[in-house]
Amino acid sequence: MRIGQLARKMGVDTQTIRFYEKEGLLPTPDRQKNGYRTYGKKHGEELAFILGCRLLNLSLSEIRQLQVCRKNPHQPCAAINTLLDDHIARVQSQIATLEALQQQLAVLRKQCDDDRAVAECGILAGIGEGPR
Amino acid sequence: MRIGQLARKMGVDTQTIRFYEKEGLLPTPDRQKNGYRTYGKKHGEELAFILGCRLLNLSLSEIRQLQVCRKNPHQPCAAINTLLDDHIARVQSQIATLEALQQQLAVLRKQCDDDRAVAECGILAGIGEGPR
DNA sequence: TGTTGACCTTATAGTCACTATAAGGTGTTA
DNA sequence: TAACACCTTATAGTGACTATAAGGTCAACA
Numbered sequence: 001m002r003i004g005q006l007a008r009k010m011g012v013d014t015q016t017i018r019f020y021e022k023e024g025l026l027p028t029p030d031r032q033k034n035g036y037r038t039y040g041k042k043h044g045e046e047l048a049f050i051l052g053c054r055l056l057n058l059s060l061s062e063i064r065q066l067q068v069c070r071k072n073p074h075q076p077c078a079a080i081n082t083l084l085d086d087h088i089a090r091v092q093s094q095i096a097t098l099e100a101l102q103q104q105l106a107v108l109r110k111q112c113d114d115d116r117a118v119a120e121c122g123i124l125a126g127i128g129e130g131p132r
Numbered sequence: 133m134r135i136g137q138l139a140r141k142m143g144v145d146t147q148t149i150r151f152y153e154k155e156g157l158l159p160t161p162d163r164q165k166n167g168y169r170t171y172g173k174k175h176g177e178e179l180a181f182i183l184g185c186r187l188l189n190l191s192l193s194e195i196r197q198l199q200v201c202r203k204n205p206h207q208p209c210a211a212i213n214t215l216l217d218d219h220i221a222r223v224q225s226q227i228a229t230l231e232a233l234q235q236q237l238a239v240l241r242k243q244c245d246d247d248r249a250v251a252e253c254g255i256l257a258g259i260g261e262g263p264r
Numbered sequence: 265t266g267t268t269g270a271c272c273t274t275a276t277a278g279t280c281a282c283t284a285t286a287a288g289g290t291g292t293t294a
Numbered sequence: 295t296a297a298c299a300c301c302t303t304a305t306a307g308t309g310a311c312t313a314t315a316a317g318g319t320c321a322a323c324a
Contacts, residue, residue, distance in 0.1 A: 004271065014272085019311065034319055036272055045260075052259045056240075057233060060310070066259070069250050077253035081246045084255055088237045091230055098227045101189060105220045108188075114213045118201050121209035123216055127184040127198070128177070136300065146301085151282065166290055168301055192281070 001039045010047050017047065023060055025050055025067070058087060133171045142179055149179065155192055157182055157199070190219060 007014045020026040026046055029037040049070070053063045062083060069080050111122025118124060139146045152158040158178055161169040181202070185195045194215060201212050243254025250256060 002272075013312080015312070016310090018274095023310090032272095034272080036319085049260050052261070054310090056237065056259065066256065069253075070256060073249065073251035075250050077244060077248050077250045077256070078246060080250065080253050080255050081241075081244055084237065084241055088234070088241060091234050091237060095227060095230045095234065098223055098230065102220070102223050102227065105188065105216065105223060109213075109216055109220060112209060112213055114210060116209050117205060118207050118209045118212065119205035121201075121212050123212050124198065124202060124209070127188065128181050129184070134301075145283075147283070148281090150303095155281090164301095166301080168290085186281090 001044075003037050003039070006039045006044065006047070010044070010051060012047075012051065020047070020050060025060060025063060056087070057091070062087070133176075135169050135171070138171045138176065138179070142176070142183060144179075144183065152179070152182060157192060157195060188219070189223070194219070 001009075003014045003017055007017055017026065021028060026043060029039050029043060032038055046067075049067075050063055053066065058066070065083060066080065069075065069077065108123055108126045111126045116122075133141075135146045135149055139149055149158065153160060158175060161171050161175060164170055178199075181199075182195055185198065190198070197215060198212065201207065201209065240255055240258045243258045248254075
């Protein structure tokens with residue numbers, strides 16, 4: 001399979017596949033005589049794993065850690081659990097931050113009723129006052 | 133006031149102030165004979181406005197738009213309201229995305245009980261399976 | 265035979281909002 | 295004279311791609 005076919009199959013850009021290869025996330029593929037990359041089943045599976053991780057918002061560095069685990073199937077999986085717990089905590093903190101922001105924005109939004117001159121706009125005034 | 137004093141007062145790095153100047157967000161300051169930047173009250177106020185916007189997660193491009201409004205105080209403020217509404221919508225969609233992710237991660241986390249070999253780890257298996 | 269077209273290759277730069285580093289000039293104090 | 299804190303500019307790095315350029319490969323069609 002060439003890079004374009006793999007890309008279409010997995011729903012990514014060919015550039016992204018080359019990028020993952022350069023980053024060491026995908027094993028270097030064999031080449032045809034003309035230099036074209038050729039991919040097999042294993043590449044597809046590895047790419048699927050990477051894309052699954054990316055959908056979970058895991059960073060490339062975290063994916064690398066998980067790949068090390070995958071290559072050592074007889075080791076204990078505690079590191080994987082820890083990595084996921086840390087990630088869950090990070091997502092929760094992102095949500096908390098955004099919810100606080102949402103609250104602030106709602107308050108700010110109420111400072112204006114859409115139909116004033118800029119000089120009287122409560123939103124602009126509210127921003128200028130700073131955080132509180 | 134020199135750049136270091138302004139930076140300490142506003143709680144930012146001097147580099148950030150120079151960066152905002154380069155980006156056209158802060159007016160170019162006067163210079164002393166030795167080339168040092170000097171800042172007055174207006175610069176402080178403009179920087180405060182920028183930092184207020186950044187705390188709200190507004191992009192530099194959005195800040196530029198708001199600055200244009202600020203310079204035209206007799207225009208109607210509808211554009212400001214619209215900008216804020218769009219931003220609120222974006223924050224809400226980010227929250228929704230993260231909450232869906234949180235749900236997914238919670239399900240995934242339950243697939244393993246912390247004390248297995250990598251080969252039996254439900255988390256790793258769950259990621260490999262892809263989105264569903 | 266020529267040429268179109270879809271595909272592949274590498275290399276480089278851009279995104280965003282900074283942050284870090286390097287290499288050097290200025291000005292006050294010891 | 296030297297140490298020190300401060301200032302200057304220029305350049306590169308962050309993360310995960312995305313876009314662009316300039317060119318090579320190969321099958322099909324006129």
